[in-house]
Amino acid sequence: MRGDSAIPGADTPGSLRGQVAGKVCVVAGAGSGIGRAIAIRLAEEGGMVLCADLSANGAAATAGQIAADGGEGLDWVADVSDPAAVDAMVAAAADRWGGIDVLVNNAGVNIPRLLHEVPDEVIDRTLDVNVKGQIYGCRAAIPLMLARGGGRSRYAATARPPPFTPPSSPACGTASSAPAPPGPS
Numbered sequence: 773m774r775g776d777s778a779i780p781g782a783d784t785p786g787s788l789r790g791q792v793a794g795k796v797c798v799v800a801g802a803g804s805g806i807g808r809a810i811a812i813r814l815a816e817e818g819g820m821v822l823c824a825d826l827s828a829n830g831a832a833a834t835a836g837q838i839a840a841d842g843g844e845g846l847d848w849v850a851d852v853s854d855p856a857a858v859d860a861m862v863a864a865a866a867d868r869w870g871g872i873d874v875l876v877n878n879a880g881v882n883i884p885r886l887l888h889e890v891p892d893e894v895i896d897r898t899l900d901v902n903v904k905g906q907i908y909g910c911r912a913a914i915p916l917m918l919a920r921g922g923g924r925s926r927y928a929a930t931a932r933p934p935p936f937t938p939p940s941s942p943a944c945g946t947a948s949s950a951p952a953p954p955g956p957s
């Protein structure tokens with residue numbers, strides 16, 4: 773499956789081809805949805821992928837799919853709102869493959885509610901996962917990326933209000949960004 777020209781868009785400008793082979797990738801929130809698709813795609817492109825998720829079953833299923841496709845994946849359970857767990861997640865990839873090149877901060881929660889109805893615990897959880905989790909990931913990964921001359925960090929979050937939210941009412945979602953470390957790769 774790796775390097776297979778059947779990968780949609782693999783030969784078009786902007787393709788990942790050649791950029792991921794041999795790279796160590798950590799995908800947080802790899803247990804389902806977009807994160808699973810990202811993890812599988814990175815592995816198809818020749819990356820070694822730590823598939824991290826709050827859900828042990830989800831992480832294992834993604835890593836299992838990668839293995840079934842002939843790629844290299846490792847499942848890992850982590851709650852990205854826990855800084856120690858994020859440190860351990862990144863360290864696990866570095867211990868296994870010698871460093872880290874790519875961090876995909878995809879883990880996120882999106883609890884569709886009107887802002888004026890959001891309870892404190894939902895606000896806290898959303899910020900802890902969607903904002904702090906991304907910062908924790910970068911904080912853990914950037915020193916290891918810099919040690920290899922650079923790396924890439926990518927984020928996924930939701931800023932668009934859910935469809936049933938009135939246009940005048942901000943939704944309980946977050947978007948965040950952080951600078952990627954400098955470097956050629």
Ligand SMILES: NC(=O)c1ccc[n+]([C@@H]2O[C@H](COP(=O)([O-])OP(=O)(O)OC[C@H]3O[C@@H](n4cnc5c(N)ncnc54)[C@H](O)[C@@H]3O)[C@@H](O)[C@H]2O)c1
Pocket residue numbers: 800801802803804805806807824825826827830850851852853878879880881882901928929930931
């Ligand atoms: N689906 C969309 O239309 C859409 C649009 C814009 C942004 N996003 C964002 O993209 C990301 C993925 O979306 P999705 O639709 O694939 O969602 P999803 O719910 O299918 O996947 C999110 C994954 O993150 C995991 N996760 C949740 N909290 C976690 C935590 N604290 N620690 C570790 N893992 C955790 C979940 O177990 C799940 O496997 C989210 O951040 C979401 O906000 C999604």
